[in-house]
Amino acid sequence: MKHLFLKSLPAAMLLALMSYVGAQEPSITIDTSKTTIKTSPLLYGIFFEEINRAGEGGIYAEMIQNRSFEDKSRVDEVRNTPLAWGVGNAEASLDRSQPLNRNNSTSLKVKTQAGGFICNGGFIRDFNGRDPGSIAVTSGDAYDLTFFAKTGSKTDLKISFEEGSSTLASASVSIDGDTWKKYSVTLTPNKTARESILKIGTDAPAEFSLDMVSLFPQKTWKGRKNGLRPDLMERLVAMKPAFVRFPGGCFVEGVGLENRAIWKNSIGPVEERINQYNTKWGYNCSNGLGYHEYLQMCEDLNAEPLFVINCGMGHETRNGTDSMYVVPMDQMGPFVQDALDAIEYANGDVTTKWGAERAKNGHPAPFNMKYMEIGNENSGKDYNERYILMHKAIKEKYPEMRLIANVETQGFRNEIVDPHLYSTPDRFFNGYFTYDLYDRNDPQIYFGEYAVTQGGGRGNLIAAVAESAFMTGLERNSDIVIMSSYAPLFIRTGWQAWNPNAIVFDQNRSYGIPSYWAQVMFANNRPDKLYRVTINDGSSPVDPIQGKIGFGTYRTQAEYKDIKVVKNGVTLFEPDLNNLDGWNRISGTWSAEGGILKQTSGNPDTLITCGSPDWTDYTLTLKARKTGGSEGFLISFGVQNRELRRWNLGGWNNSTHAVEADDFIEEHLAGSIETGKWYDIKIELKGSEVNLYLDGKLMKTQKRLKGGRSAVDAGINESAGEVILKYVNGTDKPVTYTINSGKTGAVGTVKTLTLTGDNPNAENTYEPPENIVPKAGSVQADSAKFQYTFPAYSVNVLRWKK
Ligand code: AHR
Numbered sequence: 001m002k003h004l005f006l007k008s009l010p011a012a013m014l015l016a017l018m019s020y021v022g023a024q025e026p027s028i029t030i031d032t033s034k035t036t037i038k039t040s041p042l043l044y045g046i047f048f049e050e051i052n053r054a055g056e057g058g059i060y061a062e063m064i065q066n067r068s069f070e071d072k073s074r075v076d077e078v079r080n081t082p083l084a085w086g087v088g089n090a091e092a093s094l095d096r097s098q099p100l101n102r103n104n105s106t107s108l109k110v111k112t113q114a115g116g117f118i119c120n121g122g123f124i125r126d127f128n129g130r131d132p133g134s135i136a137v138t139s140g141d142a143y144d145l146t147f148f149a150k151t152g153s154k155t156d157l158k159i160s161f162e163e164g165s166s167t168l169a170s171a172s173v174s175i176d177g178d179t180w181k182k183y184s185v186t187l188t189p190n191k192t193a194r195e196s197i198l199k200i201g202t203d204a205p206a207e208f209s210l211d212m213v214s215l216f217p218q219k220t221w222k223g224r225k226n227g228l229r230p231d232l233m234e235r236l237v238a239m240k241p242a243f244v245r246f247p248g249g250c251f252v253e254g255v256g257l258e259n260r261a262i263w264k265n266s267i268g269p270v271e272e273r274i275n276q277y278n279t280k281w282g283y284n285c286s287n288g289l290g291y292h293e294y295l296q297m298c299e300d301l302n303a304e305p306l307f308v309i310n311c312g313m314g315h316e317t318r319n320g321t322d323s324m325y326v327v328p329m330d331q332m333g334p335f336v337q338d339a340l341d342a343i344e345y346a347n348g349d350v351t352t353k354w355g356a357e358r359a360k361n362g363h364p365a366p367f368n369m370k371y372m373e374i375g376n377e378n379s380g381k382d383y384n385e386r387y388i389l390m391h392k393a394i395k396e397k398y399p400e401m402r403l404i405a406n407v408e409t410q411g412f413r414n415e416i417v418d419p420h421l422y423s424t425p426d427r428f429f430n431g432y433f434t435y436d437l438y439d440r441n442d443p444q445i446y447f448g449e450y451a452v453t454q455g456g457g458r459g460n461l462i463a464a465v466a467e468s469a470f471m472t473g474l475e476r477n478s479d480i481v482i483m484s485s486y487a488p489l490f491i492r493t494g495w496q497a498w499n500p501n502a503i504v505f506d507q508n509r510s511y512g513i514p515s516y517w518a519q520v521m522f523a524n525n526r527p528d529k530l531y532r533v534t535i536n537d538g539s540s541p542v543d544p545i546q547g548k549i550g551f552g553t554y555r556t557q558a559e560y561k562d563i564k565v566v567k568n569g570v571t572l573f574e575p576d577l578n579n580l581d582g583w584n585r586i587s588g589t590w591s592a593e594g595g596i597l598k599q600t601s602g603n604p605d606t607l608i609t610c611g612s613p614d615w616t617d618y619t620l621t622l623k624a625r626k627t628g629g630s631e632g633f634l635i636s637f638g639v640q641n642r643e644l645r646r647w648n649l650g651g652w653n654n655s656t657h658a659v660e661a662d663d664f665i666e667e668h669l670a671g672s673i674e675t676g677k678w679y680d681i682k683i684e685l686k687g688s689e690v691n692l693y694l695d696g697k698l699m700k701t702q703k704r705l706k707g708g709r710s711a712v713d714a715g716i717n718e719s720a721g722e723v724i725l726k727y728v729n730g731t732d733k734p735v736t737y738t739i740n741s742g743k744t745g746a747v748g749t750v751k752t753l754t755l756t757g758d759n760p761n762a763e764n765t766y767e768p769p770e771n772i773v774p775k776a777g778s779v780q781a782d783s784a785k786f787q788y789t790f791p792a793y794s795v796n797v798l799r800w801k802k
């Protein structure tokens with residue numbers, strides 16, 4: 001679980017824009033007489049990462065895998081044969097003796113017998129040189145093949161698309177000369193096929209060399225050369241993204257630094273771009289969809305570019321725990337320069353070095369990039385120093401740039417911070433409240449990655465419903481949460497490196513998982529300003545905190561003694577701590593002797609529990625002493641099974657105390673734990689509330705969240721003059737509300753948009769297409785007070801003229 005970093009505000013701020021009151025008649029009252037906050041026009045964007053073949057073999061319309069023979073993955077290099085290529089009646093070997101250019105060092109030497117050929121199956125895994133391939137072609141469409149070749153004697157190449165015994169299109173190209181020359185030919189198949197292969201062969205025995213064998217449909221998005229797949233771009237257009245974050249993610253970090261994303265390798269003529277082996281996600285990337293294409297994609301989508309730059313840290317040491325892949329501060333110059341040059345490339349006029357490059361690459365006008373993120377999921381001391389260095393250098397030259405940090409950096413004022421959350425549906429339902437308590441003086445938030453990744457199948461309905469509850473929370477707090485993006489965006493079937501992903505595709509089909517459709521619904525129905533909403537849901541108050549106690553540590557050794565649990569003056573539990581009979585050791589190395597409970601391993605997240613799952617309203621007291629390691633104590637309360645509900649003292653590298661639980665807002669207090677000192681700890685449960693004491697001092701009182709499975713917000717879209725109400729029902733029952741939008745909220749036709757299904761686990765698949773999709777409808781409402789039933793497991797948007 002990734003942690004959200006919040007500071008506390010007075011509780012009165014909680015639910016400022018939305019309140020729950022108990023009542024018999026469920027009702028939603030929208031005060032349409034005045035608006036509260038403006039929502040951010042950038043709130044809904046997309047995060048494009050080169051993962052799961054999102055780009056290479058994905059939206060980038062190139063149809064040939066390993067077109068330049070630079071793919072260094074797996075055993076094929078050992079066998080000296082090219083990955084993703086096959087041969088028939090021919091020999092083909094990788095050749096580094098006659099490079100096409102200095103960035104493209106490997107070419108293919110081919111020796112055919114009569115009728116021999118080489119062939120490529122497109123982006124299919126482990127292509128074996130025969131059908132099926134995964135090159136999809138449409139009858140009557142034109143496909144441009146280009147390649148570089150050289151040969152000792154004039155040779156006629158026969159080029160074709162084939163599927164089974166059918167030849168779908170064929171052409172002939174004569175190559176001649178022993179220096180590299182570029183050739184091109186257009187193939188127009190007479191039949192539609194999904195599993196064809198591209199063959200290049202000869203009738204007579206021949207010897208020749210090939211490089212950069214590239215195949216594109218003429219029908220790319222907006223007909224652009226080196227362009228994008230129109231069907232997948234249409235999926236993005238439907239998401240109406242306000243911005244595009246690119247190119248990662250972990251892809252930006254590399255694993256070590258040598259395979260990090262380097263934008264300068266991804267511009268200019270495609271045959272001169274340096275390939276990047278995508279170590280983190282396991283495939284080669286030609287950089288064909290490079291920095292320029294990305295900026296062009298943003299322009300085409302009318303979206304702001306948000307470019308992520310490496311901060312001098314590789315993925316293996318992303319939290320600065322090891323210096324192996326961290327660039328020393330005195331060698332950070334080139335990394336800072338890369339960031340500055342990226343901005344100049346995007347925005348500089350044509351008289352600047354990089355602005356001129358952009359013009360040379362076909363776009364003299366600036367792209368006007370305003371957002372840059374420094375690093376990806378980096379944190380710790382090393383990140384702190386590098387972030388500040390890069391931030392200052394960028395601001396000095398480009399004060400107008402808005403810079404995003406991965407976490408709040410110590411001792412430095414950040415503009416925007418990018419938390420991430422991958423978790424369970426429950427965590428997302430409760431996340432509805434996450435920013436209600438956020439201090440408005442703290443940095444703005446770009447919630448850059450989130451998704452239900454546990455208990456959401458391969459992207460099911462309940463995941464989309466839970467994320468939608470969370471998103472209404474972002475929208476309700478969009479004065480501070482200015483941007484957000486679901487992650488990841490794409491997966492090509494057969495290339496899964498992450499689950500789930502918003503858009504699933506293969507060579508010519510695609511579908512959106514329910515979460516994709518939730519994104520579409522929210523982005524297309526963002527109110528400009530919000531109204532205050534009061535919801536009477538007739539439900540019971542928040543349940544008490546209930547369950548066992550537990551002790552733990554994170555990479556730390558600690559001792560616990562004088563443990564006592566008391567309820568209403570009666571002692572429920574007071575172990576002698578000379579053995580661990582009746583305790584439940586979950587992780588770590590635990591022992592008890594001489595009245596002391598000890599944890600001696602250096603493992604993360606150790607835990608031992610005891611007591612009863614029925615306990616409520618108790619007070620736990622104990623003494624705790626750290627004996628070694630990097631953090632402090634983890635004291636659990638209200639434990640049912642193994643779920644996380646603990647007071648973390650000296651967490652986050654011994655800098656912070658906070659309650660970590662799915663049903664609490666994680667409010668951080670600065671604090672550390674000294675080694676060797678005994679601390680007095682008291683945790684007092686009162687119904688749904690907990691009082692947390694350290695050395696006799698009340699450090700914090702926190703309340704369990706409502707734990708509901710519903711969410712609501714409402715506002716106005718001023719240009720359409722429409723009230724927009726969003727309601728998320730995560731329960732298994734339909735709920736009927738009286739919706740009251742007051743005197744100024746008169747209604748007639750209410751347009752409805754509903755994402756739902758009979759089964760919370762329902763998923764979409766290629767067949768039948770789009771099972772769970774938003775369905776549009778309408779109801780007539782005679783007055784501003786009308787009844788509406790929200791189906792079980794549903795995301796709903798209602799719109800009416802104000
Ligand atoms: O979205 C998938 C991955 O999750 C991203 O690469 C990374 O930023 C996060 O860990």
